[in-house]
Amino acid sequence: MPAKKKIPPVLEILRDNIVKHGNPLALKPRETSAWAKNLELPVKGDILFYTGSEYQLLPFIDSLVKTLKIVDPSSTIFSWLMEARKIVNMTGINAEKIYASILAKDKERYYSINYKAVHVLRKLGYDLCYDRQGELYSGALLYELGFWKDLDDYAQRVADSIRKTEAKTVVCISPHAAEMFRKVYPQIVDFPDVQVKTFIEMVWEKRHLLPKIPCDSLVVIHDSCRLARELDVSQEIRDILDEIGVKYVEPFRSKEWTTCCGGPSKMLFPDISKIVAGRRVIELSDTGAEKALISCPYCLSALQSEIDKGNGVILEDIIEFLYRGLEAQCQI
Amino acid sequence: MSDLNKELGTYTKNLNKASQDTNINNAMNRAVKSYRENVASALERYPHTPELAEEVRKIKEYSIEHNEELLAQAMEVIEKNRGKAFYAKDKEEAFQILHDLIGTGKTIVKGKSMLGEELQLRHILENAGNEVWETDLGEFILQLKDDRPMHILSPAIHVPREQVAEIFSEFFKKTVPPDITKEVEVVREFLREKYFQADVGISGANVVAADTGQVVIIENEGNVRLCTGAPPVHIVLVGIEKLVPTFLDSMKVAEVTWRYANYTAPSYVNVISGPSKTGDIEKVTTYGAHGPKELYVIFVDNGRSEMMQEEDFKQASHCLRCGGCMYECPVFQITAGHYGRTYLSGIGSVWTTFVDGGLDMAAPMLYTCLRCGRCVERCPMKIDVPSMIGKLRSMVVSD
Structure with missing residues (x-):
C-alpha cells in the first residue's frame, strides 16, 4: 500500500486546527460560546447541550470556501497564503480567521441557532448544561478526511471533556456530531456511558408539549444524509410537523433516498459542491413549497448559498422554525 | 512522496469542465430519469x-470466502467440457496467455467488458498487430472517437446522437443523419461481416458457475451472441470474483444484476459451457459445428484476491456491476465518467485502489466521494462504499 502523500494545504490546516485548537478554524471558546453568555447554563448537569461549534463555524467556513474559489487550493498562491499561518505561531494571531472573517456574513444568524435550540428545548422542559470553555469540536472532519490517527487522541480528549460534565444525555444539534458520538467514538475510545440524541429526537420525545403553530404556507423537508441514513432519523421530523399542524410535502428524493446538499465537498471541490447544492435546491423548490426545513448545519450552509440566487424557496433550519413558532405561534 | 495536491489540481479542472459540459448534463439527466423509472x-x-x-448477497459472501476452491473446480470442469481454462495472476500473465492464443495478424471482435477496459485489451491486441473491433454500440462509438467509457454499462452515455452522426459520417465516409435508428443500422451493416471474418471473438462474463463451468453473459444488443458464436475461437476474460458455486446460483446473480441494471429482462442471456459440438452423424461428437471450435476461459486476478482477503474491503468484490449506484451518486450525475478512471464513482475508487493503479491513482476519486451513502440504498448487495472510502482516505494521509 501507499507511501505518504503530500496532501492539500487546506486539509492540513483543518487537521492542525482541530488537533491544536479544538475546532477546524481555531476559533477561541469566547467566540464559539458567545451566543450563550446570557443564558446562565451550568457547566455540569444531566443533559449536556453540545454544539461542537458547528453552527458557529459556518460563516467562517463559507468565507474560506469563497477564498478557495478565488484562489485555487492546489496553487502556489494558496500555499503561500497558508504560509501566513507562521505569523500565528509568532504573534498569536490566527491567519485563517483573519482572511475568513473579513468575508464573514450571516454570523449572527448561525450563532443564534444555538440560542434558539436551547430555548426550544427548555420550553419542552429539558434542563440543560453547556460547557462554554471546555467544549471541543466533535472531530467529524478528522474522521471524514481520513486523519484517523489524529482522531484516536482527539477522540479521547472529546470523551474526557464530555465525561467532565457528568451528563447522562448528550443532545447534539449537528447530526455529524451525533454520528461521531453514537457510532464512531464507541469503537475507538472509552466513550462515556451517555445517551446520544439529536435535537430532533429530543423534540420528538416531547412533541405533545408543542403548541399548534398556525402556518398557511406549505413546507418541504430536506433530510440530511447523516440524519436520515446514518442515524435513521427522518420520520421524527414528519411527526413533529404533524403534531404542530404544519402541512409539508416531500421532495422527489427524501428520507433514506435524500439527495446530498454537496456540503462535504465544499473544501476540495467548491464548484462541484455548488452544482450539487443547486440541483438539490431545485428538487426542493419543484415541490411548490415556500419554505424548506433543514436539520443539519452543513446542509443549511451549502443550500443557502444557492437559495440566495433566488430560487423561490426560503430556507430555514428546523430549530429556527420551531423557535419562531413557539415565540409567535403564527406568522410562520 | 506523491503529491495529491497537484493531482487534485488537474483532476478538479477536468471534473469542473465535465460539470459544465452540456452534452454530459443533458445525457445524464435523461439517463438518471430513465434509470430510476425503469428500475422502479x-x-x-x-x-x-x-x-x-439478499440471497445473492449471501451467495457472493460465500463465494468470496471460497474463491480458491471455486476457481479450481471451475477450471477443472471447463477442461472436462472440452474448453481450456487459465489463471492469470496479473495483467502481464493475462497478456502472455492472450498473446500465446491469438498471436498477431488476426481479426478480433470484442464484446463489452470492464475487465477488458481494466487491461486496456483493445490497445494491447492492436499493438500486437491485430485488427480489433468493439461490437457493443457504445464501445464502437468510443473506439471511433478515441474516448473512454463514461459509464460501465452505457459507455457512450455522454455522446448525443448529433455527435454520433458526425463521428459515423466521418468514419463511413457518407452522410449519416442524427437519427438513432439510422445510426444503429449503419453499424449493424458494418459489423455483421466482421463477425464472420473474425478469427477470434472475445467476451467478458457476468458470472461463472463453478459446478458446471458455465459462463453467463447478459446483453441486449445481440453482439455478444455473434462475437461468441460466429468466430472459430471464443476467449472469455473474467475476473475471479465472478465465480459462484452452482448454475442455479449463477442464474440468481444474473437476474438480480439485470434487474438493478434497469431491465425487467434483458434481450439475451448467453450461457456458454464449452466449444460448439454436434453428434448428429453416427453419434460421434465433433467440435466446431456452427459455433467456435475452441473455447478458452482466462480467470484474471490482478489484485482481486488481495481485495477479497482484506476484511475492510472484501465486500467491494460483491459488486455485480449493475451500475445503479452511479445513477444515484450526486457527483457522477453531473460529471459522468470523469469521476473515475476505468472504474467509476465511489465503488470505482475502491476497485481502482486494488486493480487499476493503486491508492495513488485512486486518491483524487476517494476525496470526490461525498460519503452521502445513497449508493448503499441503491446497491442490491448493500455494499458500504462510504465506510471503505473512509478507510482508504485514512491510508492516503497516514504516515
Missing part, C-alpha cells in the same frame, strides 16, 4: 427481486 417499474413487476438480492 422492473421492481414493481418482479417484487421478489429485493429478497432475491
Whole structure:
C-alpha cells in the first residue's frame, strides 16, 4: 500500500486546527460560546447541550470556501497564503480567521441557532448544561478526511471533556456530531456511558408539549444524509410537523433516498459542491413549497448559498422554525 | 512522496469542465430519469427481486470466502467440457496467455467488458498487430472517437446522437443523419461481416458457475451472441470474483444484476459451457459445428484476491456491476465518467485502489466521494462504499 502523500494545504490546516485548537478554524471558546453568555447554563448537569461549534463555524467556513474559489487550493498562491499561518505561531494571531472573517456574513444568524435550540428545548422542559470553555469540536472532519490517527487522541480528549460534565444525555444539534458520538467514538475510545440524541429526537420525545403553530404556507423537508441514513432519523421530523399542524410535502428524493446538499465537498471541490447544492435546491423548490426545513448545519450552509440566487424557496433550519413558532405561534 | 495536491489540481479542472459540459448534463439527466423509472417499474413487476438480492448477497459472501476452491473446480470442469481454462495472476500473465492464443495478424471482435477496459485489451491486441473491433454500440462509438467509457454499462452515455452522426459520417465516409435508428443500422451493416471474418471473438462474463463451468453473459444488443458464436475461437476474460458455486446460483446473480441494471429482462442471456459440438452423424461428437471450435476461459486476478482477503474491503468484490449506484451518486450525475478512471464513482475508487493503479491513482476519486451513502440504498448487495472510502482516505494521509 501507499507511501505518504503530500496532501492539500487546506486539509492540513483543518487537521492542525482541530488537533491544536479544538475546532477546524481555531476559533477561541469566547467566540464559539458567545451566543450563550446570557443564558446562565451550568457547566455540569444531566443533559449536556453540545454544539461542537458547528453552527458557529459556518460563516467562517463559507468565507474560506469563497477564498478557495478565488484562489485555487492546489496553487502556489494558496500555499503561500497558508504560509501566513507562521505569523500565528509568532504573534498569536490566527491567519485563517483573519482572511475568513473579513468575508464573514450571516454570523449572527448561525450563532443564534444555538440560542434558539436551547430555548426550544427548555420550553419542552429539558434542563440543560453547556460547557462554554471546555467544549471541543466533535472531530467529524478528522474522521471524514481520513486523519484517523489524529482522531484516536482527539477522540479521547472529546470523551474526557464530555465525561467532565457528568451528563447522562448528550443532545447534539449537528447530526455529524451525533454520528461521531453514537457510532464512531464507541469503537475507538472509552466513550462515556451517555445517551446520544439529536435535537430532533429530543423534540420528538416531547412533541405533545408543542403548541399548534398556525402556518398557511406549505413546507418541504430536506433530510440530511447523516440524519436520515446514518442515524435513521427522518420520520421524527414528519411527526413533529404533524403534531404542530404544519402541512409539508416531500421532495422527489427524501428520507433514506435524500439527495446530498454537496456540503462535504465544499473544501476540495467548491464548484462541484455548488452544482450539487443547486440541483438539490431545485428538487426542493419543484415541490411548490415556500419554505424548506433543514436539520443539519452543513446542509443549511451549502443550500443557502444557492437559495440566495433566488430560487423561490426560503430556507430555514428546523430549530429556527420551531423557535419562531413557539415565540409567535403564527406568522410562520 | 506523491503529491495529491497537484493531482487534485488537474483532476478538479477536468471534473469542473465535465460539470459544465452540456452534452454530459443533458445525457445524464435523461439517463438518471430513465434509470430510476425503469428500475422502479422492473421492481414493481418482479417484487421478489429485493429478497432475491439478499440471497445473492449471501451467495457472493460465500463465494468470496471460497474463491480458491471455486476457481479450481471451475477450471477443472471447463477442461472436462472440452474448453481450456487459465489463471492469470496479473495483467502481464493475462497478456502472455492472450498473446500465446491469438498471436498477431488476426481479426478480433470484442464484446463489452470492464475487465477488458481494466487491461486496456483493445490497445494491447492492436499493438500486437491485430485488427480489433468493439461490437457493443457504445464501445464502437468510443473506439471511433478515441474516448473512454463514461459509464460501465452505457459507455457512450455522454455522446448525443448529433455527435454520433458526425463521428459515423466521418468514419463511413457518407452522410449519416442524427437519427438513432439510422445510426444503429449503419453499424449493424458494418459489423455483421466482421463477425464472420473474425478469427477470434472475445467476451467478458457476468458470472461463472463453478459446478458446471458455465459462463453467463447478459446483453441486449445481440453482439455478444455473434462475437461468441460466429468466430472459430471464443476467449472469455473474467475476473475471479465472478465465480459462484452452482448454475442455479449463477442464474440468481444474473437476474438480480439485470434487474438493478434497469431491465425487467434483458434481450439475451448467453450461457456458454464449452466449444460448439454436434453428434448428429453416427453419434460421434465433433467440435466446431456452427459455433467456435475452441473455447478458452482466462480467470484474471490482478489484485482481486488481495481485495477479497482484506476484511475492510472484501465486500467491494460483491459488486455485480449493475451500475445503479452511479445513477444515484450526486457527483457522477453531473460529471459522468470523469469521476473515475476505468472504474467509476465511489465503488470505482475502491476497485481502482486494488486493480487499476493503486491508492495513488485512486486518491483524487476517494476525496470526490461525498460519503452521502445513497449508493448503499441503491446497491442490491448493500455494499458500504462510504465506510471503505473512509478507510482508504485514512491510508492516503497516514504516515
